[in-house]
Amino acid sequence: MLIQFLIALFAAYLIGSIPFGILIARALKRVDLRAHGSGHTGAMNALRSAGKTAGVLTFLADAGKAIFAIFLARQLTGDEWASALAGVLVITGHILPIYTRFHGGMGLAPSIGALFVFAPLALAAIIALWFPLKFFLKQSLYASMSVALLLTPILFLLRADPATFLFGAAASAIIFARHLADLPRTRSN
Template sequence: MSPEAIADVTAIAALILAYLAGSVSTAIIVCRVMGLPDPRSDGSRNPGTTNVMRIGGKKAAGITLAGDLLKGVIPVLVARYAGFDIMLISAIGFLAFMGHLYPIFFRFEGGKGVATALGVLIALSPQIGLLVSALWISAFIFTRISSVGAIIAFIAAPIITYLYMPDAMLGVFGMSALLLARHKANIKALIEGNERRFK
């Protein structure tokens, strides 16, 4: 097998493994282990950190957040260590994010992807990750509405990526577009004034 063919096979394998890593739904596993209701059928019915917080409290939510962040961080860091070019690395991050949204292990019923996307950004570039995270945290603190933080942060994410790492912009734009689409119901609730706040 030629070096080019080996490189192609390695890249395809990395993309598949990233998707499979993203498909490990931390929220569902945490809720099962801790004896909590399935987040897909309780609360907001979203298997993510915010809903786990509502269902099971801070400890369960903290574990879920850490797991979802790592699903984005680990595949990207491994890809960087392997010496892949930045466009392939951003594609690997995108596939990890897609795994979270559409997990093959859990009937393709995934979350909205905020924590996993943040993990991808942090591993791509600490500067990008910290700026987007700061936007999310600031908007959440100001409004006490999780979705507002996510929406503002990921409208800005492609712009910030373009400024710091333009070769990764396509993957980040794809993540942001899908993440915002997953927040369609939240955007509608915000417009109608019905979106839930954290006390």
């Protein structure tokens, strides 16, 4: 059981590390996302630097890798705690991917994919809050930081199971910290 648990977690990190944004932007537009726009490898920079098709495909691939990693963890272990930790590690792999020297995305698309599996109602609430926050705060970075802070209370209000709550708290902290680290770059633009 321990071996399957460790394999599931290691696989989740490696799956999260797959830089779909780089691969898709390069295939469609011959653009290296690390040298364009924000320099991040996720869906938002793919959208801005390589167009709508690249952005949508990157979002779907990045959300999909979280869904796949969580289901793989469930198949290998049958354990919800392993699934929750796999969700955290796929986000971590997306942000700090081993394949690109730890230069990745912001973690939003894999978080959305994981929430789709763990707490679809919480995901709907987060999406419903993000758009008005983006409108009032004028930047997607601030809206994303705000909903990251709101995820844990939303999961609490929805009475999420302990493993999902752990995932949500960890994902919130990781996403908030990643966006906080990007504030100086955003303010200088």
